Amino acid sequence: MRLQSRGQICYLSRLPENAVETGNMSLDQDTIRRIARLARLGVDEAENATYARSLSDIFAFVEQLNAVDTRGIEPMAHPLDAIQRLRPDVVSEENQRDKFQKIAPRVESGLYLVPRVIE
Amino acid sequence: MHQKSLSELAAGLRAGELTSEALTRHFLDRIERFDGELNSVVTLTAEQALQAAREADQRIAAGDAGPLTGIPFLHKDIFCTDGVRTSCGSRMLDNFEAPYDATVSEKLKQAGAVMLGKTNMDEFAMGSSNETSFYGPVKNPWDRERVPGGSSGGSAAAVAARLAPLATGTDTGGSIRQPAALCGITGLKPTYGRVSRYGMIAFASSLDQGGPLAGSAADAALLLQAMSGFDPRDSTSIDRPVDDYAAGLEQDLDGLVIGLPKEFFDEGLDAEVRAVIEAAIEQYRSLGATIKDISLPNSSLSVPAYYVVAPAECSSNLSRMDGVRFGHRCDDPKDLDDLYTRSRGEGFGAEVKRRIMIGTYALSAGYYDAYYLKAQQVRRLIRDDFVKAFEDVDVIMGPTAPTTAFKLGEKSDDPVTMYLSDIYTIAVNLAGLPGMSIPAGLVNGLPVGLQLIGNYFEEGRLLNVAHRYQQVTDWHTQRPAGYE
Numbered sequence: 223m224r225l226q227s228r229g230q231i232c233y234l235s236r237l238p239e240n241a242v243e244t245g246n247m248s249l250d251q252d253t254i255r256r257i258a259r260l261a262r263l264g265v266d267e268a269e270n271a272t273y274a275r276s277l278s279d280i281f282a283f284v285e286q287l288n289a290v291d292t293r294g295i296e297p298m299a300h301p302l303d304a305i306q307r308l309r310p311d312v313v314s315e316e317n318q319r320d321k322f323q324k325i326a327p328r329v330e331s332g333l334y335l336v337p338r339v340i341e
Numbered sequence: 342m343h344q345k346s347l348s349e350l351a352a353g354l355r356a357g358e359l360t361s362e363a364l365t366r367h368f369l370d371r372i373e374r375f376d377g378e379l380n381s382v383v384t385l386t387a388e389q390a391l392q393a394a395r396e397a398d399q400r401i402a403a404g405d406a407g408p409l410t411g412i413p414f415l416h417k418d419i420f421c422t423d424g425v426r427t428s429c430g431s432r433m434l435d436n437f438e439a440p441y442d443a444t445v446s447e448k449l450k451q452a453g454a455v456m457l458g459k460t461n462m463d464e465f466a467m468g469s470s471n472e473t474s475f476y477g478p479v480k481n482p483w484d485r486e487r488v489p490g491g492s493s494g495g496s497a498a499a500v501a502a503r504l505a506p507l508a509t510g511t512d513t514g515g516s517i518r519q520p521a522a523l524c525g526i527t528g529l530k531p532t533y534g535r536v537s538r539y540g541m542i543a544f545a546s547s548l549d550q551g552g553p554l555a556g557s558a559a560d561a562a563l564l565l566q567a568m569s570g571f572d573p574r575d576s577t578s579i580d581r582p583v584d585d586y587a588a589g590l591e592q593d594l595d596g597l598v599i600g601l602p603k604e605f606f607d608e609g610l611d612a613e614v615r616a617v618i619e620a621a622i623e624q625y626r627s628l629g630a631t632i633k634d635i636s637l638p639n640s641s642l643s644v645p646a647y648y649v650v651a652p653a654e655c656s657s658n659l660s661r662m663d664g665v666r667f668g669h670r671c672d673d674p675k676d677l678d679d680l681y682t683r684s685r686g687e688g689f690g691a692e693v694k695r696r697i698m699i700g701t702y703a704l705s706a707g708y709y710d711a712y713y714l715k716a717q718q719v720r721r722l723i724r725d726d727f728v729k730a731f732e733d734v735d736v737i738m739g740p741t742a743p744t745t746a747f748k749l750g751e752k753s754d755d756p757v758t759m760y761l762s763d764i765y766t767i768a769v770n771l772a773g774l775p776g777m778s779i780p781a782g783l784v785n786g787l788p789v790g791l792q793l794i795g796n797y798f799e800e801g802r803l804l805n806v807a808h809r810y811q812q813v814t815d816w817h818t819q820r821p822a823g824y825e
Contacts, residue, residue: 257702292718302533322440
């Protein structure tokens with residue numbers, strides 16, 4: 223757990239134990255609130271029940287994966303088992319700050335403006 | 342003019358019988374005339390198109406033309422286009438004018454293809470019906486009360502109604518093949534790594550691939566040729582020469598071995614769709630192919646594995662949409678956390694939020710092994726089934742979708758039922774293989790797609806197998822009524 227800016231934001235690294243365990247999938251509205259919070263996703267209180275229902279359905283559906291014996295199976299990250307290429311560390315792009323900042327919501331003197339973070 | 346094939350149009354342009362400018366005006370007029378009811382185009386770039394057409398005409402006159410020079414196309418609004426709004430079907434990017442071109446956009450520009458505009462799509466490509474778009478649903482030109490499929494629904498509907506001869510699409514779990522099937526056109530998802538993902542807004546990075554939607558395999562071959570190739574700017578791009586797809590089209594099918602996975606003909610398949618697929622297989626037998634029954638025992642796990650892998654990757658990819666450097670920002674944020682939370686809450690629609698939450702949950706500490714790692718292991722089992730099958734067969738065939746186009750609204754309240762419309766396409770993405778859908782018949786006036794799956798980098802073989810079928814059948818030339 224990490225605290226930031228006067229303790230307003232705390233990043234949960236782990237969902238509480240009373241959140242749902244796999245095997246008996248049913249997510250309650252508190253869990254939905256916590257997930258939305260982790261994802262920094264504004265979700266209307268009125269929609270929580272709908273999300274709780276549909277996520278429960280989806281995770282119940284996903285449960286069938288547990289019936290498969292995957293001991294010793296290497297997880298597959300790339301379909302062709304390719305690995306990341308390395309390239310020479312040379313400059314390949316020009317600075318286009320003005321062009322990129324033209325589409326930003328708020329900028330000033332070449333900086334992106336956000337609400338005050340540290341007081 | 343809009344019923345002509347690409348090679349006929351290109352020949353007409355080269356012979357001076359028509360100009361790209363006239364061709365471009367013709368298709369712009371068709372969009373004007375028909376798209377009010379279809380809603381397949383979200384941004385029309387008429388001025389830029391006419392300018393590009395005039396430049397193409399000069400190239401053609403100078404003898405510097407390729408097969409796509411002067412040919413109009415529509416571009417899925419997931420590909421970044423320098424200076425042109427790239428919305429990805431989302432309110433989040435409704436104000437986003439991309440500051441650069443995707444590699445695919447750049448390649449098509451260099452080929453001299455003329456972009457008419459950007460097509461509607463499910464929000465961030467998450468959907469199988471084109472109903473999740475911020476810009477409203479696309480209608481299927483065969484029956485406007487029905488969905489065109491998704492997520493490349495705008496591209497598929499536009500090509501089916503001949504609002505453009507060609508369109509681009511992307512396919513993460515079936516988003517090229519399923520709408521191609523439901524709209525009665527030809528679509529191809531290439532091998533993972535064949536088409537650059539640079540500048541293609543990421544949904545699930547280990548699954549996403551761009552590809553062509555067209556009126557025939559021969560036309561799709563020309564667009565795929567222009568889209569494909571190694572790109573150092575995409576770290577998952579494969580450095581391997583691109584085959585000459587047009588050159589391989591005519592190859593004989595004598596001795597071709599087609600595998601039919603029994604899992605693709607289960608009880609979930611509509612009986613009338615099955616009959617169409619079986620008739621198409623018979624057609625292949627008469628073209629000299631041998632049919633072999635095969636099994637892909639783990640393919641039934643592909644939808645559940647996908648709904649862990651894809652949302653997990655999407656929750657990570659979409660974290661870049663935070664209201665700071667581009668895209669939607671909420672009014673009067675009280676602090677940085679409020680800015681993130683409300684900008685994302687307002688910018689994303691319900692299905693995107695749902696998938697971000699699935700992914701966030703599946704990736705949260707304590708659950709990562711149980712969900713993501715497990716799904717990645719199952720993914721290998723699914724891939725290994727295909728690898729084994731391709732030891733005995735050249736291509737695998739089956740239905741693209743379990744039913745024809747369904748009604749608007751029919752599945753939108755039930756995510757799991759909606760997800761199952763991709764039951765035959767998803768395994769191909771998980772395995773990273775090339776797959777294709779071609780029109781194979783009609784059921785009650787609605788198109789049915791035959792799916793062709795090839796071994797890695799055998800796009801050319803798929804196009805060849807599709808082309809030979811299209812030479813002896815006319816399903817791909819059938820058009821929806823009212824768009825003559």
